[in-house]
Amino acid sequence: MRSERAAWTFVAPALVVLGVFLVLPVCAALLLSFTDFDIYALANLDNLRFIGLANYVDVLRTPLFWKVLANTVWFVVLALPLSLALSLGAALLLNSPLARFKGLHRTALFAPVVTTVVAVAIIWRYLFHTRYGLINYALSHLGIGPIDWLGDPHWAMPALVLFAVWKNFGYNMIILLAGLQAIPQDLYEAARIDGASAWRRFWHITLPGLRPVLLLVAVITIAGYFQLFAEPYVMTRGDPLQSTVSVLYLMYEEGFKWWNLGRACAIAFLLFALILVITRVLLRFARAKDERA
Amino acid sequence: MGLARIAAWATMFALCACAPASNETTLKLWAFGPEGEAVGKLLTEFERAHPGVRVEVQNMPLTAMHEKLLTAFAGDALPDLCQLGNTWIPEFAVLGALEPLQAYVDQSSIVRRDDYFAGIWDTNVVNGALYGVSWYVDTRLLFYRKDLLAAAGFDHAPRDWDEWRRAMAAIKKNQGADKYAIFLPLNEFEPLLNLAIQQNEPLLLDDGTRGNFESAGFRRALDFYVDAFRENWAPAMSNTQIANVWDEFGKGYFAFYITGPWNIGEFKRRLPARLQDSWNTAPLPGANGPGGGAAGGSSFAIFRASKNKRLAWELVEFLSQVKQQQRFYTLTGDLPARRSAWDFAELETDEFTHAFRAQLELVKPTPKVPEWERIATEMQFAAERIVRGGESTEAALRALDAKVDEEILAKRRTLLARGGQR
Numbered sequence: 001m002r003s004e005r006a007a008w009t010f011v012a013p014a015l016v017v018l019g020v021f022l023v024l025p026v027c028a029a030l031l032l033s034f035t036d037f038d039i040y041a042l043a044n045l046d047n048l049r050f051i052g053l054a055n056y057v058d059v060l061r062t063p064l065f066w067k068v069l070a071n072t073v074w075f076v077v078l079a080l081p082l083s084l085a086l087s088l089g090a091a092l093l094l095n096s097p098l099a100r101f102k103g104l105h106r107t108a109l110f111a112p113v114v115t116t117v118v119a120v121a122i123i124w125r126y127l128f129h130t131r132y133g134l135i136n137y138a139l140s141h142l143g144i145g146p147i148d149w150l151g152d153p154h155w156a157m158p159a160l161v162l163f164a165v166w167k168n169f170g171y172n173m174i175i176l177l178a179g180l181q182a183i184p185q186d187l188y189e190a191a192r193i194d195g196a197s198a199w200r201r202f203w204h205i206t207l208p209g210l211r212p213v214l215l216l217v218a219v220i221t222i223a224g225y226f227q228l229f230a231e232p233y234v235m236t237r238g239d240p241l242q243s244t245v246s247v248l249y250l251m252y253e254e255g256f257k258w259w260n261l262g263r264a265c266a267i268a269f270l271l272f273a274l275i276l277v278i279t280r281v282l283l284r285f286a287r288a289k290d291e292r293a
Numbered sequence: 294m295g296l297a298r299i300a301a302w303a304t305m306f307a308l309c310a311c312a313p314a315s316n317e318t319t320l321k322l323w324a325f326g327p328e329g330e331a332v333g334k335l336l337t338e339f340e341r342a343h344p345g346v347r348v349e350v351q352n353m354p355l356t357a358m359h360e361k362l363l364t365a366f367a368g369d370a371l372p373d374l375c376q377l378g379n380t381w382i383p384e385f386a387v388l389g390a391l392e393p394l395q396a397y398v399d400q401s402s403i404v405r406r407d408d409y410f411a412g413i414w415d416t417n418v419v420n421g422a423l424y425g426v427s428w429y430v431d432t433r434l435l436f437y438r439k440d441l442l443a444a445a446g447f448d449h450a451p452r453d454w455d456e457w458r459r460a461m462a463a464i465k466k467n468q469g470a471d472k473y474a475i476f477l478p479l480n481e482f483e484p485l486l487n488l489a490i491q492q493n494e495p496l497l498l499d500d501g502t503r504g505n506f507e508s509a510g511f512r513r514a515l516d517f518y519v520d521a522f523r524e525n526w527a528p529a530m531s532n533t534q535i536a537n538v539w540d541e542f543g544k545g546y547f548a549f550y551i552t553g554p555w556n557i558g559e560f561k562r563r564l565p566a567r568l569q570d571s572w573n574t575a576p577l578p579g580a581n582g583p584g585g586g587a588a589g590g591s592s593f594a595i596f597r598a599s600k601n602k603r604l605a606w607e608l609v610e611f612l613s614q615v616k617q618q619q620r621f622y623t624l625t626g627d628l629p630a631r632r633s634a635w636d637f638a639e640l641e642t643d644e645f646t647h648a649f650r651a652q653l654e655l656v657k658p659t660p661k662v663p664e665w666e667r668i669a670t671e672m673q674f675a676a677e678r679i680v681r682g683g684e685s686t687e688a689a690l691r692a693l694d695a696k697v698d699e700e701i702l703a704k705r706r707t708l709l710a711r712g713g714q715r
Contacts, residue, residue: 039663040708042367043388047708129536150534153681239480239531241681242674256360258667 033265042259055266064242065250065267069274071157072246076225078161083221084214086165087172092206094173095180106177110170117167121234124163125150150236153243160244164231168224172217179213180206215286219279226275247271320348320604321372325358327555328376328429328591331624332612339611346604366390373599374608376591377425379416384663385594386419392595392602395423403610408631412588412656419661425592426609429618429627431553432586432656433487433577434648436560440571441468441548450575454517457578461526464548475521475549476541478532479680482673483587484551487577488514489672490657491584497697501662502706504697506672507690513580515676515686522680529680539563542572551577553589557645558626574648576655585655590630628653664701671696 033055035041041048059065090109094102112120127134128149139145149159183206191201207214228246232238238245238253245253247267255264324332329352336348351372353361359381365371366388377385385391394417398404404426406414417425437450445464451457461474468474477484489496492510497503505511521527527547535541542550543564550556560572576583593609595602611617618634621627628649629635640646659665675693678684 036704038704039363039384039387040704042363125533126536130534132536148534151530236531236533237480239533241677258664259363 029265029268032262033269035262037260037262039259051262055263056270059263059266059270064245065247067242068245068247068250071243072226072228072248074157075161075164075228075246076222078158079165079225080218080221082161083165083169083172083225084218086169087176087217088210088214090169090173091176091180092202094177106174109173112167113170115167117230118234120167121163121231125235128159151240153241156236156240156244160228160231160235163235164225164228167231168221172221175217176210176213179210183209215283219282222282223275223279226271226278247274316345318346318601318604320346320374320601320608321351322348322608323351323353323358323362323372323375325353325355325376327625328627329353331621332376334624335612335617335620339608342611343604343607348608369598371596371598373601374593374595374605376428377594379413379425379427379588379590379592380659380665382417382425382592382594383419383661383665386422386424387663390596390598391424392597392599393422393424394426394595394606397606397609398423398426401610404613408633410588410630410632410653410656412585412658413590413630413653416588416590416658416661417592425594426613427590427592427630428612429621429625430588430590430630430653430656431555431628432589432649432652433483433551433553434586434652435575435577436542436550436552436556436572437575438542438545438548438572441545450573451578453578453582454580458517458520461521461549462524465524465526468545468548472545473528473547474526475551476530476535476538476547477518477521477527477551478535479529479677480531480533480673482669485514485518485673485676486659486669487551487586488518488584490587490659491577491579495660497660497662497668497702500709501660502702502709504668504694504702506675506693506697512686512690515679515690518676519679519686543568554626554628554646554649557643561645574645576648576652583651583655585652585657588656588658590628662702662705664705667701668697671701 034050034052036049036051036055093099094106094109099105126132128136130136130146130148130151133149135149136146139147147155149155187205187209188201191205196204227248229248229252232244232246232249233252236244238249248271251264251267251271254260254267322332323329329350333350336350340346340348355378358378362371362375362377362381362385366385371390382391398406409427410430413427413430417423417427435450441464442450442460445460445467447456447460447463451460464474465472489511492508492514494505494508494510496505496511498505522529532538538550539559540563541547542560557574561569564572577586578584593612595605595609599605612621613631615629615631615634618629618631619637619639622629622634622637623639628646629637629640635641635650640650659669662668671693675689679686679689
């Protein structure tokens with residue numbers, strides 16, 4: 001009994017901090033999402049109306065919400081496989097016994113993760129420049145081009161995907177590298193003795209060995225990519241034709257630009273529900289496969 | 294060191310820390326951007342004239358200012374006075390955060406209404422009450438390349454829309470397929486807004502509770518704007534795509550650019566020496582002759598919650614003196630809000646500011662509702678959908694008015710109808 005009380009005493013500070021700075025704000029936001037809290041309500045609380053689910057209904061009835069949801073899903077669909085493939089590829093190269101200067105390469109590949117998004121966005125804007133950009137210059141040698149990356153509503157999102165993948169792949173690479181190093185070397189040795197090709201060793205040893213790590217990385221990345229915000233905020237401001245407005249960007253504009261906090265909270269909870277459902281489905285799917293295996 | 298010694302030291306420190314604070318009044322001033330950096334240099338004189346008063350300036354980036362002010366209002370942490378963008382005044386007036394200033398002005402020998410440009414002064418008046426005193430002004434006008442205009446056969450900047458159209462057509466023809474006559478960033482509402490505000494019809498109707506974008510006046514401005522893209526005089530681009538607007542202006546990628554006074558300094562600094570004689574500014578052309586534009590800039594506002602309102606007002610008066618306005622111009626290049634401050638050698642010899650002086654007599658405030666910036670953003674989305682998305686003008690304007698009426702201004706309408714907050 002005494003030890004239990006002691007344990008609570010030790011945990012209490014952390015619980016209080018979590019309660020005050022996490023649980024309380026989240027509950028307040030949920031309450032706020034049932035009101036029309038805005039600039040008028042800030043002036044005088046008499047102007048605050050409790051409107052039940054009207055914010056949610058309104059948001060779901062706005063065509064713009066569905067457009068930005070489609071934008072966000074399109075971003076995730078493009079960026080997730082690309083990001084995972086690039087992270088895995090980089091991790092495999094770094095893990096290869098043939099690789100030299102591993103520390104240097106690891107740092108170099110990880111560097112984009114720790115750079116300031118605003119600063120690199122300026123550089124990427126130049127890279128994507130229609131007339132002077134390095135990317136269009138390279139494409140012109142292949143006879144393609146010039147692509148109006150940030151001005152064409154069809155290309156703006158793919159451009160952001162390239163930027164975001166470059167910015168983020170290093171993080172997953174480090175996790176996958178740790179996963180690779182945890183796969184016992186004797187499995188590879190045994191396979192080599194049995195005459196398995198490099199491809200088969202990858203398919204039958206590396207991938208199954210990485211499965212739990214890959215799943216974790218996929219879940220984190222999906223949750224992160226659904227919260228797309230900084231990239232459009234610094235690169236395009238939602239342009240052109242609102243084709244790079246993401247759900248979170250819409251929430252930011254509603255909440256912090258137009259101060260419609262009730263509506264913004266409703267959007268936040270819709271996004272939360274969406275991410276929850278998708279990650280649950282993913283985990284369930286993975287577990288079902290595990291049980292069959 | 295004995296305990297007694299430590300105690301003695303501690304007491305001394307405590308005394309030192311408290312002593313000056315007891316008879317010193319601190320006046321808190323929030324400002325943003327280059328103005329916030331420069332204003333500190335003017336304050337020494339004020340502090341010398343007011344012994345025992347210290348002005349604490351907090352400078353923040355423009356992009357953070359609005360959010361910070363609203364948060365401070367909610368948290369009861371506002372300063373005594375601040376630099377307030379004059380399009381924000383209606384919003385803070387609705388919040389009841391601002392001290393009405395008419396009584397102060399009535400007794401003032403320094404702040405005299407008739408010396409201020411009328412349209413600029415008017416931005417501080419919401420529902421008949423005065424909430425700010427203009428500090429510096431800005432309005433958008435035409436920056437143009439004299440040499441490109443001359444090469445196209447024009448010896449002066451266009452004065453009305455017809456002339457402007459002919460000039461753009463001629464420049465485009467001269468410059469070829471990969472260059473343009475004008476740059477109108479599709480993600481900036483200011484160019485279209487400045488054309489629209491020239492019209493006689495108001496942008497909002499019924500005490501600012503309904504959109505008026507299907508009116509003939511707005512339609513005329515929008516048609517002019519959209520035509521520039523249809524005729525290929527303007528590239529369909531946002532300013533995020535251009536990378537370096539000064540550089541492109543120098544290269545002749547476009548010959549006209551609608552922007553504000555801060556760009557005078559930028560162009561002087563960034564354009565190569567050989568081009569310095571090849572550009573100038575001109576009042577924004579209207580449908581028939583100089584058309585004016587939107588009244589922008591910043592005002593001083595005193596917060597109702599301040600305990601030092603009298604002193605804050607004295608600071609406002611000090612910074613509004615003609616001499617201080619002129620010093621401020623020298624420091625920042627910001628244009629003075631008072632006519633008598635323009636009686637100044639530095640302003641008279643700078644040919645780039647002449648067009649601003651002329652236009653300032655013609656400027657008008659934007660609609661004074663807290664939702665205005667959002668409405669202007671929606672207006673620009675509508676224009677972008679016409680230019681980039683190929684939507685018809687009728688459909689875009691109908692959708693715009695519907696959005697403004699049903700979504701953005703609905704709550705304001707309800708509140709006004711029940712006679713509550715304005």
